[in-house]
Amino acid sequence: MSLPRKIGLSLLIGLLIAKVVGVVMRGPSPMVLDARFYWELGGLVADGDWLLMQRPIAYRTPAYPWLIGLFRAACSDPLFALVCFQSVLWIATIGLVAALSAEISRSRRAVWVVVALAIPMLCSAVYVTTVLTETLFVFSVVLHLWTVARFTRQPTVAGGVFVGLTLGLAILTRPVAMLVWIADLIYVITCWYWIANPATKHLCRRRGWICVMLAGIVTVACVGPWLARNHALFGKAMLTEFVGRNLWIVTFQDGSGAGLELPDSDGATQLKTQMDDGVWATLSDDQSWRHTWTVSNALTASGMDDPSADRLMKRVATDAIAEEPLQFARKTVRRLVNFWRTRATEIPAQLADLAADGTATREELSKEFYGGQPVWGVKVPPVDTALRHRWSNWLAGNTLLMFATLASTMLLIWRRPTRAAGLWLGAILSYFATVTAVLEIPAYRYRMIVEPIVLLVIALAIASISASDGGLRVWWGGLVEKLSGQKI
Numbered sequence: 001m002s003l004p005r006k007i008g009l010s011l012l013i014g015l016l017i018a019k020v021v022g023v024v025m026r027g028p029s030p031m032v033l034d035a036r037f038y039w040e041l042g043g044l045v046a047d048g049d050w051l052l053m054q055r056p057i058a059y060r061t062p063a064y065p066w067l068i069g070l071f072r073a074a075c076s077d078p079l080f081a082l083v084c085f086q087s088v089l090w091i092a093t094i095g096l097v098a099a100l101s102a103e104i105s106r107s108r109r110a111v112w113v114v115v116a117l118a119i120p121m122l123c124s125a126v127y128v129t130t131v132l133t134e135t136l137f138v139f140s141v142v143l144h145l146w147t148v149a150r151f152t153r154q155p156t157v158a159g160g161v162f163v164g165l166t167l168g169l170a171i172l173t174r175p176v177a178m179l180v181w182i183a184d185l186i187y188v189i190t191c192w193y194w195i196a197n198p199a200t201k202h203l204c205r206r207r208g209w210i211c212v213m214l215a216g217i218v219t220v221a222c223v224g225p226w227l228a229r230n231h232a233l234f235g236k237a238m239l240t241e242f243v244g245r246n247l248w249i250v251t252f253q254d255g256s257g258a259g260l261e262l263p264d265s266d267g268a269t270q271l272k273t274q275m276d277d278g279v280w281a282t283l284s285d286d287q288s289w290r291h292t293w294t295v296s297n298a299l300t301a302s303g304m305d306d307p308s309a310d311r312l313m314k315r316v317a318t319d320a321i322a323e324e325p326l327q328f329a330r331k332t333v334r335r336l337v338n339f340w341r342t343r344a345t346e347i348p349a350q351l352a353d354l355a356a357d358g359t360a361t362r363e364e365l366s367k368e369f370y371g372g373q374p375v376w377g378v379k380v381p382p383v384d385t386a387l388r389h390r391w392s393n394w395l396a397g398n399t400l401l402m403f404a405t406l407a408s409t410m411l412l413i414w415r416r417p418t419r420a421a422g423l424w425l426g427a428i429l430s431y432f433a434t435v436t437a438v439l440e441i442p443a444y445r446y447r448m449i450v451e452p453i454v455l456l457v458i459a460l461a462i463a464s465i466s467a468s469d470g471g472l473r474v475w476w477g478g479l480v481e482k483l484s485g486q487k488i
Contacts, residue, residue, distance in 0.1 A: 012115045016094065019383070020087050023125045026384075027351025027377020028083055030369035035131040038064055039371055045069025051229040058234055058307040059242040062226055063140075063172035064133045079131075079373040086128040089139040094118045096142045097452045101459045103149045104421045110463035117455055122383075123344045123392045124448045130348045133173055134445060140170040141177060142452050145428075148184050149421075151211070152191050160211035161218050168222025175239045176435055181216075183431060187424035188212065195420050234307045241307035244314030245292045246439035251317040251328065252290040256338065256441045258331045260320045262289070267315035271295075274302050274312070336437035340402035344392035344444035351377030352384075392444060405429070405454050408461035415464055425457050 031039050044054055045062075046069040052062060071078040071085070094114065101110035127134045144166035151159035163184075170177035192205055227237040234241075250257045262268050272280050275298050283289040283298065292313075299309035321328045354365055355377060366375045391397045409429065412422025429450055436446045 009112065009115065012112070012119065015119050016115060017091060019119060019122065020091055020125055020128065022380040022383040023122070023350075024083055024087050024129060025376075025378055025380050026353075027129065027355075027375060028079055028370065028373075029126075029130040029348035029350055030354070031131050031371055031373075032369060036371070038068060038131050038133075041065035042068025042072050046072035051225065053229065053233070056233050056306060058230060058238070058305075058310065059240050059245065061172045061175055061240060063169060064136055067136060068131065077374055079370065080376070082131070083129050086135040089135050090125055090128050093135075093139045093142050093452055094455075096139075096146045097456050097459075100142070100146050100149055101456055101463065103146070103153070104418065105460055105463045107463050107466075109466050110459045113459040113462045114455060117459065120386075120391060121451060121455070122386050122390055123347050123444060124451050126347050126350070126387070127445070127448065129350055132348075132445075134448060137170065137173045137177075138449055138452060140166060140173055141180070141449070144170055144177075144180065145453075148187065151215075152188050155208035155211045157211060157214065160214040164215040164218025165222065167215070168219045171219070171223055171239065172226060175242075176432070178239065179431065180428065181219075183424055183427035186427050187420055190420040190423055195416060230307075234305060236307065238307070241310040243439065244310035244312070244317065245296055247317035247321075248292045248295065248313045249441055250331070250335070250439060251320050253441065254290070256331065256335055258321075258324065258328045260324050260327065263316065263319040263323050265316070265319035267312065267319050271299070271312055271316050274299055274304060276302070332437055335440075335442050336433060337402075338442040339433045339437055339447060340405070341395060341398045342442040342444060342447065343395055343398060344390060347387070347390075347444070351375050352379050401454070405457060408457045411461045411464060412457065418460060418464055421460065422457075425453055429453055429457070 029035070041052060041055065041060065042065050044052055045065050050062070050066065050069075052060075052065065067085075068078070068082060071082045075081040097118075098111045098114040101114050102108060104110075124134075124138070144163070147159065147162045147166050151163050167177065167181060167184075170180065188208075192208065223239065226239065230239070231237040251260050252262075253259065275283075279298055279302075280289075283294060288294045295313060296309055299312065300306060304312070351362070351365065354360070354369070355362065356379070360368075362375055362377075366372055409422055409426045412418040413426065415422075432450050436442070440446055
């Protein structure tokens with residue numbers, strides 16, 4: 001790479017890092033709801049309860065509480081250390097996307113495109129200041145994709161181990177990653193048997209499949225202790241029991257949910273019976289039975305354990321879906337489209353926002369929203385302005401990005417050199433979008449999971465078009481040279 005290009009790329013990377021530093025300077029986001037609960041679980045880990053046996057919950061996985069517990073045990077200012085670490089993870093995620101783009105395209109153009117397009121990505125960077133799983137999960141998924149790409153090109157024992165470890169980390173952060181291996185197999189089979197390139201056509205496939213099995217064994221070994229923990233607590237080896245709560249939202253909630261009525265089924269009767277008549281009457285009067293956690297908390301308060309309550313909610317929701325399948329399917333398709341189009345109307349507030357009116361001191365805000373942890377935060381005008389005018393809060397922009405992602409994926413699949421990667425990345429995007437549409441009400445925090453993959457797909461498409469243009473110019477120059485007898 002020439003010196004001017006090195007300087008240009010360094011400037012882009014500097015802007016990327018400066019953006020993240022500016023976001024961190026605005027301070028941490030309040031530890032409320034899920035964030036507060038994760039912080040409490042991290043405290044149990046810091047005290048030595050690595051398997052969270054003191055909290056018999058079946059709807060969380062342990063990787064993020066482990067991370068919090070590590071910082072709470074090792075650092076005098078764990079919140080600041082956690083935010084700084086998550087900032088590094090965000091930057092590393094972009095770096096991995098750039099490396100993966102170069103790995104797939106065999107071109108440095110893609111690296112430039114990745115870094116340049118990542119600079120306006122602001123909303124996902126804000127999540128580095130939250131005590132939530134998003135940043136760790138996105139990093140683990142992208143790291144897994146990078147290990148899979150390198151393993152597919154040159155399968156080794158060490159590569160198989162890393163593939164299994166990264167998939168295990170992703171699953172233990174969020175169970176939704178448990179079926180990503182299907183897309184990985186599509187990529188491996190396509191590369192090894194259909195579209196072999198010079199780097200893979202001479203590999204020993206037998207050794208490759210042995211390494212694939214090793215990756216599966218390592219993944220199972222990673223999640224095994226958590227399966228054993230749940231079996232000891234609930235009598236069933238499982239990662240989580242949360243599908244029932246998810247289905248309850250999309251089945252009974254109005255708006256993006258199907259808004260169905262409670263079915264006339266044995267499951268619904270059991271649910272009402274489990275609560276006393278007064279509780280159910282209260283929930284029925286104000287329609288609060290449509291809210292997931294209202295019903296979940298009422299069931300656990302009645303004496304049901306956590307996974308049993310979730311299974312009962314799943315049973316009732318599936319009974320309602322069976323009575324109105326078309327209505328549920330129609331709303332699911334609508335949520336699938338809205339997964340891509342939903343505006344980022346609400347992103348996590350930061351201390352600089354909470355302290356802007358001056359009605360509370362930092363000490364008061366720390367006690368109320370941050371568990372007494374030391375806090376920091378100042379206004380950063382460039383970042384404040386960019387957040388107010390963030391592109392992800394633009395419906396037309398999100399729609400345009402949706403079509404750009406679709407077109408880029410189709411282009412990668414159409415071109416033979418990138419067909420395997422296009423099928424792989426398209427399968428991953430489809431998987432996350434479909435699972436989210438079936439189980440969640442659309443929100444930006446769910447779409448941000450696939451933002452790095454969208455960035456990768458678009459960068460690969462741009463690099464592909466650029467390479468095609470270069471080839472076209474060479475072809476055209478050769479044609480003119482032959483016709484004119486002169487070199488161009």
